[in-house]
Amino acid sequence: MKIKELKFLKIKDPINKLEWKKRINKKKEKKFYLFNAHRLLNNNINENDLKIVSLEKENIITKDKMKEMIIKGLNALKNINNISKEDEEILRELGLIKYRSEKAVLTHSGIKLLKLIRNKKRRKKNFMNY
């Protein structure tokens, strides 16, 4: 089956039907399995195992839109103590806050990003070498 355009692919039983490459991250001692979409072209995969659904235009995100969202999110994060409900929603969408027993709390990446934006002083190092 030839695929001309990749929009939305549903692959049934991909592990056994496709050839996967094994990768090992030695530092973290973790295994990963990779499959390159190139190979879908050459693979003998049945039409029953592969469905192509074309996406509606509303569902497509542009890069500009994504950037806009991130900028809004970063600005909301800057004024984290005083944010509107809209901002809260954006931060939630970006995964910078989550709700714990109905209270909004910063996620791990939210805290990291906030620290960078506020530019908190890190440990003092000796830069003075004179």
Next chain:
Amino acid sequence: MEKNKYENIKGIKHLEERNEIERKAIEIAINEELKENRKIIIAPIGECYDIISTKESYNFITIKEMLRKSQISINVRFIKVYASEDKIDSFKLTRREFYFAKTIGKRYWIYLINMKNKKPIILKTRSPAYKLKYKVIEVSPEEKYYLFNIHKLLGKFEKVEEDIRHIEVKSIPKILKIIKLIEKRIIERKAIEIAIEEERKENRKVIVVSEKEHYDILSIGNNPEDIRYIEVKGMSKTKPILLKEKEFDFGKEHGNKYWIYLVNIIENKGIKIFKN
């Protein structure tokens, strides 16, 4: 410049020695410093810095004396201002400036000011000699300069600069890393939304379990045995699909019930690999 506002600025006469762009840029930098209630001394031409910004009020001579004795407070900022009416890709320091920056370390600041827009973009860097990568370019054995290329760091940040003006250059690579993660998350979330929609079109029940299980969606059909364990992968580029070991093992175990949904929701010019 309004005289009242800048009454406390010392060395204001040195501002007149500069050309127009430099003068404007220095004024912008001064305004930035005044927002933090700092005191300003404008340095004459020929120094390794353009402005000295301090918390307490000092003279230019006392500062020089303190420099000589190496007793300068960490709160003093020696600011070099670079201005441009175009996008700033790089800036360079002369050998003298570079060694000065190295000796005073954290006290040396560089302000890059892009005055192309109505609202100027300011980027601040602290201790550039330690924090940023640079190339040494030798013009002659006696003359060297140090080129700092910021193009790579800021390539993705054109728009963000305008809104978050006070981010220091040194932290931008880290921010970019997190932003990439956020982008990934947006794509993944959107992809899951689309996958759910698609499943519902087929009259299937959908439960999102991405936080608890090794797959994202559990989809149940009319027949209770008709179960799909769906892993959703959003794709922004033509990167390979990556499965973790546990996801892979889970998929192997469940065979026909395991599905991967690949969603390419980022609008690109077209995916080259699929052109015949």
